[in-house]
Amino acid sequence: MTTSGVLKMEWLKLRSVRSTWWILLAFAAGMVGIAALFGADGPTHPNADYDPTNSLLTGLALGQLLIGVLGVLVLSSEFGSGSVRATFAAVPRRGRVLAAKAAVVTAVTLVAGEALAFASFAAFQIAARPGVPTPSLGQSAVLRALLLGGAYPCLVALIGLGLAAMIRHTVGAVAAVIGVVFVLPLLLLPLGEHSPVMRFLPEIIAENSLTSVIPVSGWLSAGAGFAMLCLYAALMLTAGGWVLARRDA
Numbered sequence: 001m002t003t004s005g006v007l008k009m010e011w012l013k014l015r016s017v018r019s020t021w022w023i024l025l026a027f028a029a030g031m032v033g034i035a036a037l038f039g040a041d042g043p044t045h046p047n048a049d050y051d052p053t054n055s056l057l058t059g060l061a062l063g064q065l066l067i068g069v070l071g072v073l074v075l076s077s078e079f080g081s082g083s084v085r086a087t088f089a090a091v092p093r094r095g096r097v098l099a100a101k102a103a104v105v106t107a108v109t110l111v112a113g114e115a116l117a118f119a120s121f122a123a124f125q126i127a128a129r130p131g132v133p134t135p136s137l138g139q140s141a142v143l144r145a146l147l148l149g150g151a152y153p154c155l156v157a158l159i160g161l162g163l164a165a166m167i168r169h170t171v172g173a174v175a176a177v178i179g180v181v182f183v184l185p186l187l188l189l190p191l192g193e194h195s196p197v198m199r200f201l202p203e204i205i206a207e208n209s210l211t212s213v214i215p216v217s218g219w220l221s222a223g224a225g226f227a228m229l230c231l232y233a234a235l236m237l238t239a240g241g242w243v244l245a246r247r248d249a
Contacts, residue, residue: 038056
C-alpha cells in the first residue's frame with residue numbers, strides 16, 4: 001500500500017469513530033466555555049500580575065487530557081478490538097502505520113487546537129465586562145501564547161500515541177498520560193516549585209511558556225519549552241515504534 005493509501009486509511013478510521021468527535025466536541029466546549037466564564041468573571045481592578053491570556057487559555061488544563069486520550073485511542077482501540085491485525089496485514093511495516101497515525105493525529109489536533117485557542121480568545125473578548133483587561137493580537141507575546149497554546153494539545157496527543165504503542169491497553173496508556181501530565185508535577189513538588197527538574201515537566205512548560213504572557217524567571221523560554229515538548233513527543237513515538245515492531249500484535 002502506498003503512503004497516501006495508508007494516510008487515507010488512518011484518516012478514515014479516525015473520522016469514522018464516534019469517540020473522536022465526542023472528544024473534539026468536549027475539547028471545544030471546555031476551551032471556549034471556560035474562556036467565556038473567565039472573561040465574564042474577570043477583575044475590573046486586577047493586580048499587577050493579572051494575565052488575561054493565561055486566563056482565557058485555562059481550558060487547556062482539561063483539553064490536554066482529552067486530546068491525550070484521543071491520541072491513545074487512535075491505536076489502543078485497535079489493539080482492544082483486535083482490528084490491528086488486519087491493519088498490520090495490509091501494511092506489514094508497522095513503522096509506516098505509526099507514522100501515518102501520527103501524521104493524521106497531528107493534522108487533526110493541531111487544526112483543532114489552533115482554532116480553539118483563537119476561538120477562546122474571541123470568547124473571552126466578547127464575554128468580558130467593561131473594565132476587564134483584555135489581550136490584543138497586536139501584542140507579540142499574546143499571539144505567541146495563542147499559537148503555542150494551540151500546538152500544545154497536539155504534542156500531548158502524540159505523546160499519548162507513543163505511550164499507546166508501548167503499553168497497548170487503553171486504561172494503562174491513559175493512566176500513563178495522566179501520570180506524565182498531572183501526577184508527576186505533584187510527586188516532584190517537594191523539590192520546590194522552581195526546582196531545575198520541575199522546569200522540564202510538560203505541565204510546567206505549558207503553564208509558563210505556552211499559555212502565559214508573563215514568564216517565570218528561571219524556567220524555560222517559550223522556544224526552549226516548545227522544543228522540549230517536541231523532543232518528548234519524538235522520543236515517545238520512537239520508543240513506541242521500536243516496541244511495536246518487536247512485539248506480536
